[in-house]
Amino acid sequence: MAARTEILVSGRGGQGVVRLGQILGLAAVRQGLAATLLVSHGTETRGGYVRSQVVIADRFVDSPVVERADCFCALSQEAYGRFQALARGTLLHEADVVPGDDPARRRVVVRGAELAAQVGSPRFASAVFLGATARVLEAVLDRERVLEALRERLPRSVAENRRAFEAGWAALG
Numbered sequence: 001m002a003a004r005t006e007i008l009v010s011g012r013g014g015q016g017v018v019r020l021g022q023i024l025g026l027a028a029v030r031q032g033l034a035a036t037l038l039v040s041h042g043t044e045t046r047g048g049y050v051r052s053q054v055v056i057a058d059r060f061v062d063s064p065v066v067e068r069a070d071c072f073c074a075l076s077q078e079a080y081g082r083f084q085a086l087a088r089g090t091l092l093h094e095a096d097v098v099p100g101d102d103p104a105r106r107r108v109v110v111r112g113a114e115l116a117a118q119v120g121s122p123r124f125a126s127a128v129f130l131g132a133t134a135r136v137l138e139a140v141l142d143r144e145r146v147l148e149a150l151r152e153r154l155p156r157s158v159a160e161n162r163r164a165f166e167a168g169w170a171a172l173g
Contacts, residue, residue: 005140006066007054007133010083011075013041016126019153020073021052023130026149027141028056036064049078056140071136073129074098075112090136092129108132108172115167124157124164131168143169 007024011017021037028035034057042048053066070089074080080097090106091098094113110132112125119128127150134146147165154161 003057004061005056005071005137006069007056007071007073007137008051008066008069008083008086009054009073009075009129009133010049010051010079011073012078013048013050015050015075016123016129017050017052017075020126020130020133021054023146023149023153024054024133024137024141025056026153027134027145028054030145030149031142033057033140034059034061036061038064038066049076049082051079051083071133073133075125075129092132092136108136110168110171112168115171116164119160119164119167121160124160127154127161127164128168128171131165131170132172133168134165135169135172 009017009020018039025035025037036055038053041050055061055064068088069086072087072091074093074097077097092108092110095109112128113122115128116122116124134141134143150161151158
């Protein structure tokens with residue numbers, strides 16, 4: 001594992017951005033890693049911008065701030081516009097979020113809304129992105145630990161969340 005792995009998830013309120021960050025951090029801690037979660041959001045309760053910054057390390061995390069994201073999940077155009085300069089690694093996004101001329105780095109379209117609808121509801125899109133993120137970070141986070149954290153943080157709709165996670169994992173196949 002790298003000394004420090006930075007994950008940035010951003011979107012609009014209600015998209016599961018905070019929960020996704022919580023699950024990733026919990027999975028890391030359950031593996032015996034150090035993890036921090038820093039959440040920020042606009043003043044709106046739903047629909048405003050939200051950002052989760054997760055930093056994972058094999059020992060103490062000196063700063064919870066993501067400065068160069070190894071993985072950036074852009075769940076909205078606003079999120080991409082605000083934070084794309086911080087992405088140095090893989091950029092996961094819905095098809096309509098990132099302009100076609102985005103330079104360099106690894107870009108992966110994750111059809112979260114479409115895959116979630118196949119599972120049963122668009123509300124499972126964050127679990128789709130969790131699966132895709134876990135695949136990107138499989139050298140850092142153990143897949144089973146992420147699934148355990150998903151079950152713990154979202155105890156309702158366990159089967160649907162698992163299917164959505166698997167769809168996100170497979171999307172990066």
